[in-house]
Amino acid sequence: MNDVAFHHAPIGLAELENRVIRRCNVEFATMFGGAPEDYQNLPLLNLYPSLADFERIGQRGLQAMRETGEYHDERVMRRRNGELFWCRVRGKSLTPDDPFRHGIWSFADISEDRPVIELTPREREVAIRTCHGLSAKEIGAELGLSYRTVEAHRARLLQKFGARKLPELVAKLSGMPL
Known part of the structure; x- marks a missing residue:
């Protein structure tokens, strides 16, 4: 080179x-x-x-x-x-x-395009799969978690990103590449 x-x-x-x-x-x-x-x-x-x-x-x-x-x-x-x-x-x-x-x-x-919000590795995995359009059950199956555990992670993500509903969270996440 x-x-x-x-x-x-x-x-x-x-x-x-x-x-x-x-x-x-x-x-x-x-x-x-x-x-x-x-x-x-x-x-x-x-x-x-x-x-x-x-x-x-x-x-x-x-x-x-x-x-x-x-x-x-x-x-x-x-x-x-x-x-x-x-x-x-x-x-x-x-x-x-x-x-x-x-x-x-x-x-x-790429930090100008996306703020650093402290996520656990598991929250990050759930966020990525949520942006890919997977349901809580599908995410749970991929990660070996119950869908309720996935929903708990999503609830924390909603709070951290200041989103009221899942589509708003996805919109915020999709504007920031995972």
């Missing part, structure tokens, strides 16, 4: 080996805070809100990358100063037989 193009790309780029940053570009470092050399050999875990998020997203990403060699999502990440922000992440494995061994990942700060 051309080093000039990599280092000055208008989107955050990082080359990862086994979920450890080997190098990143200026935009990546600016987004997370600091300079590119601050991230060399830094475990990606350090940029997640929690170990649970790192493990959960890693499992989901590994499964997708084994199937297609690529993965993308939108998630909350953590800057060096501890601030949480929404980030669009896309990755491509350079070693399809071992997807996390070596890959190129892009990171885009």
Whole structure:
């Protein structure tokens, strides 16, 4: 990869080996805070809100990358100063037989489009599936929860987002990509 193009790309780029940053570009470092050399050999875990998020997203990403060699999502990440922000992440494995061994990942700060509202990982999963139009029973089946538990999560989401009814919640969530 051309080093000039990599280092000055208008989107955050990082080359990862086994979920450890080997190098990143200026935009990546600016987004997370600091300079590119601050991230060399830094475990990606350090940029997640929690170990649970790192493990959960890693499992989901590994499964997708084994199937297609690529993965993308939108998630909350953590800057060096501890601030949480929404980030669009896309990755491509350079070693399809071992997807996390070596890959190129892009990171885009999308926090201007979406406020950070503290959600539990389970609330986030329920919110995503709600936006995909799934019923409480369908969400419960996918997540191994009772539909009543899903409804309880939805009630908390309604409160957190200041929505009165489910269609209003979906409208608020759909304006903020999950």
